[in-house]
Amino acid sequence: MARQSAPVIDAHASFDDFSTLLLEWYDRHHRHLPWRTPPADTRVGVLPDPYRVWLSEVMLQQTTVSAVKSYYEAFLAAWPTVEALAGAETEAVMRAWAGLGYYSRARNLKKCAETVAADHQGRFPDTEEGLKTLPGIGDYTAAAISAIAFNRPAAVVDGNVERVVTRLLAMETPLPDAKPLIRAFVANILPADRPGDFAQAMMDLGATICTPRNPACVLCPVSADCLARQNGTAERFPRKAPKAEKPLRHGAAFVARRGDGAVFLRKRPPEGLLGGMTEMPTTGWTARQDGETDTSAAPFPADWRDCGTIRHVFTHFALELSVYRADIQGSGETAAPLPAGWWSSPEELPGEALPTVIKKAIEAAIPGATKKRQRDRKTS
DNA sequence: CATTCGTGGGC
DNA sequence: TGCCCAAGAAT
Structure with a gap:
């Protein structure tokens, strides 16, 4: 819709300071997570182990941080490297995954480890294109691994980012139609020097400040840029297509x-x-x-x-x-x-x-x- | 492209 | 209690 592309273009100029404000906030208020390298390290070029980033990202697909933590620690203890996971018995992986849900993730996890070990010398591809050829890695996870583990300028768009961006722009287009617009906006404001921290900062903001209900706009580092905040309508975004009823x-x-x-x-x-x-x-x-x-x-x-x-x-x-x-x-x-x-x-x-x-x-x-x-x- | 895929927590 | 939601992918 033409009505929606205009604000995205305008936004580029007016959101010039967005990344700076967001990263300053992230440096001070980032979450401490078992799979994360803190910004003090990433800023001097220390990046996390791609295997750990991948493992955490697959577990986090549609799954809360609190649910993932104990599973992540157990997997890392049992299979510390991609080669170890590749050599595991599939049944052992399924037992370890039991209770986490979306069980195709566990089978794809094993297949992906086997492919990386056998066809990529145990090293994950660093590009979105390369990562997306692997089982269980789609648009989001490919961008997240590329940005976080390799500091490549990938537009990472998950549910948090969708919420943050649709509120910033007061975007009326409902999901999932809004997705390409959101991705384009993120790609435009992406800081070239810290794409990994930027991705995690956007997700932390969505998880701790720009929450689905009762967003803490008063604590938000970019509230001055937020159209929904100005209109007092943050909770009305993102708009979503109505869901089917459950039989x-x-x-x-x-x-x-x-x-x-x-x-x-x-x-x-x-x-x-x-x-x-x-x-x-x-x-x-x-x-x-x-x-x-x-x-x-x-x-x-x-x-x-x-x-x-x-x-x-x-x-x-x-x-x-x-x-x-x-x-x-x-x-x-x-x-x-x-x-x-x-x-x-x-x-x-x-x-x-x-x-x-x-x-x-x-x-x-x-x-x-x-x-x-x-x-x-x-x-x- | 709409549907199929789990589970636990918050309000 | 019921509904929403969570770092989505595969088909």
Whole structure:
């Protein structure tokens, strides 16, 4: 829209001091994060390990900093280099990723490490174009790695930057249509000397000052440049296309417990929802509830007992899962042959590649079963 | 290009 | 409680 391109051009001149003010703020108020090299170091040419930048950026895709921290530390301890990760077992990576969500990221992480180790001598490409050829690295992550790990002038646009820029310009164009305009604006104001710090400064500003609700405009280093601030409409940006409503799906899950406490598990298909992760036998999750028990869909005949229903909300649908438990006598022999899978002992179960929704279902059937064993509580 | 992909926290 | 959101990518 012509109406939107004009402000971007005008902005270039009037936002001349923007980067200076933002970087001065970042030098004093930047967040301290495990994967970050502080500006005192980057300013003298000390850059972070690209492997660590990549690992953190993939984990941070649609995921909060607080959720990522412990996973990042665990991955770095288990696999300190891209070669180490390339040599890991995929199943070990899936177990370590369990609970973080968006599990295709874990498989792509492993594939990417293998490619970098085998085809790039263990070194990540330094250009956006080169990085984007790798699995799991898209527009944002390629720009972020190029800027942060190699200090190249890439326009890094994530959700934070979208919010900051649409407010600065009071941009009426809704997302995602506004994305090219935002990228062009960022490319125009990008400081040639500190592109990595600039990218992180924009994200820190969005995360700590220019927040979705109740932005702290009074503390903002660039509030004088902000059109939404002048209009008192910061919270109205960014504008977004209306979202589709979430359908409700139903299903049933079957927790078979052996005499020694082991639980029967299987692996989900490698692609799609919770791809490659571990679960107990379940029905499909599109079946309509008919008011009758679902035990006719059980993986084998047994005395299936109703353990209630759990609810779980995914990105694009909600799930009501009926949970059943059967106690199998002896060492797991059933009236019918078992489907593909394995028995997981009480010691192994907490470390399996169990998504959160599956853990919730197991907990409904066997309280405490997925929790890592705690030391005996002393009655102090 | 619209849809498909998790989860936990904040209000 | 329900809705929004978080350093998006793949198809």
